[in-house]
Amino acid sequence: MKLRCFSCKRTYPYDTYRWRCECGGVFELEGTPGFAKDDIETSDFSLWRYRAMLPVKYEEGLISLGEGFTPLVETQVYGTKIHCKLEFLAPTGSFKDRGTAVLVNVLRGLGVKRVVEDSSGNAGASLAAYAARGRIEAEIYVPAHASPTKLDQIAVYGAKLVKVEGPRERAAQAVQEAAARGAYYASHYYNPFTLEGLKSIAYEICEQLGWRAPDNLVLPVGHGTLLLGAYRGFKDLLAPGLTERLPRLFAVQARPCAPLYEAYQRELADAFAIEKCHTIAEGISITQPVRGRQVLAAVRETGGAVLAVSDEETLRARDELAQRGLYVEPTSAVAIAALLRLRGLIGLEEITIVPLTGSGLKSSAKGG
Numbered sequence: 146m147k148l149r150c151f152s153c154k155r156t157y158p159y160d161t162y163r164w165r166c167e168c169g170g171v172f173e174l175e176g177t178p179g180f181a182k183d184d185i186e187t188s189d190f191s192l193w194r195y196r197a198m199l200p201v202k203y204e205e206g207l208i209s210l211g212e213g214f215t216p217l218v219e220t221q222v223y224g225t226k227i228h229c230k231l232e233f234l235a236p237t238g239s240f241k242d243r244g245t246a247v248l249v250n251v252l253r254g255l256g257v258k259r260v261v262e263d264s265s266g267n268a269g270a271s272l273a274a275y276a277a278r279g280r281i282e283a284e285i286y287v288p289a290h291a292s293p294t295k296l297d298q299i300a301v302y303g304a305k306l307v308k309v310e311g312p313r314e315r316a317a318q319a320v321q322e323a324a325a326r327g328a329y330y331a332s333h334y335y336n337p338f339t340l341e342g343l344k345s346i347a348y349e350i351c352e353q354l355g356w357r358a359p360d361n362l363v364l365p366v367g368h369g370t371l372l373l374g375a376y377r378g379f380k381d382l383l384a385p386g387l388t389e390r391l392p393r394l395f396a397v398q399a400r401p402c403a404p405l406y407e408a409y410q411r412e413l414a415d416a417f418a419i420e421k422c423h424t425i426a427e428g429i430s431i432t433q434p435v436r437g438r439q440v441l442a443a444v445r446e447t448g449g450a451v452l453a454v455s456d457e458e459t460l461r462a463r464d465e466l467a468q469r470g471l472y473v474e475p476t477s478a479v480a481i482a483a484l485l486r487l488r489g490l491i492g493l494e495e496i497t498i499v500p501l502t503g504s505g506l507k508s509s510a511k512g513g
């Protein structure tokens with residue numbers, strides 16, 4: 146296995162500490178094992194039942210909190226039948242645990258003792274928890290003005306919080322400076338091992354559906370890591386003929402902060418940076434997605450679309466879902482809100498999966 150730059154195609158060894166290419170491009174992992182149904186560890190009911198397909202070399206006692214294998218629950222919202230994938234049941238309350246679990250196991254195999262990351266939300270909490278489990282020191286760079294409730298979860302796991310004054314981008318800059326001084330940058334959006342862990346959601350969905358791909362996947366998108374992980378996972382299943390097609394990928398953004406939507410509307414190949422705007426969907430409030438080009442290509446290849454919904458639509462959708470017994474944070478509800486716009490595009494008999502990415506308990510009832 147090796148890392149390849151998505152932009153200039155230059156390769157780097159698997160165990161490099163570099164977090165992106167010299168040209169600034171993002172890495173993808175190449176030479177992954179692929180999917181083999183016979184290699185499933187059928188007695189394991191976590192994402193590690195797919196361990197033979199994951200890029201983890203370290204075999205002696207996995208670092209795990211029992212992540213993965215989340216239930217599919219059927220419901221109907223805005224007249225559309227959906228299967229909700231309950232990702233908020235993950236150990237730290239969000240889908241991020243799939244990527245972090247795989248990343249942390251890779252890092253232990255590489256002998257990494259200390260990691261840095263910039264996130265004041267679900268990714269930071271996830272890394273803090275798995276670093277604690279794996280006895281790796283974690284420093285999480287956060288904007289000084291980030292919401293104290295989110296920071297509490299990170300701090301209680303024992304990660305060191307480094308508060309950075311100024312806008313969100315300053316925290317990203319500070320963490321990159323720390324990485325330049327030798328720390329491993331365990332970025333949830335740059336790191337390719339995180340994407341490999343997120344592939345497991347596609348494996349699970351197909352297995353839970355009796356080895357078929359769904360027709361549609363509708364999900365919230367900021368940097369687009371879950372979409373790209375799922376896309377790679379569905380590709381793995383298509384290669385040996387276990388499924389017949391890729392599902393259509395519908396990427397949903399929050400209208401106040403929607404660079405991918407803007408690019409999609411203008412038929413551009415990549416997203417351009419936009420001005421920061423406030424949205425209650427804070428988990429996808431990303432002004433410049435670093436893998437935008439990959440997200441747009443995946444959406445177009447599968448015949449999907451990029452949509453954007455207002456905060457009002459999001460809160461209404463959050464409440465609609467809660468009235469069906471499912472309580473998610475506003476970021477997750479953008480995908481539900483988009484179902485209203487997808488009526489007519491999604492057939493009555495189609496199988497549509499909506500990953501419910503984060504727990505409602507992480508947000509206030511008013512949103513945010």
Ligand SMILES: [Zn+2]
Binds near residue numbers: 150151152153168169
């Ligand atoms: Zn490059």
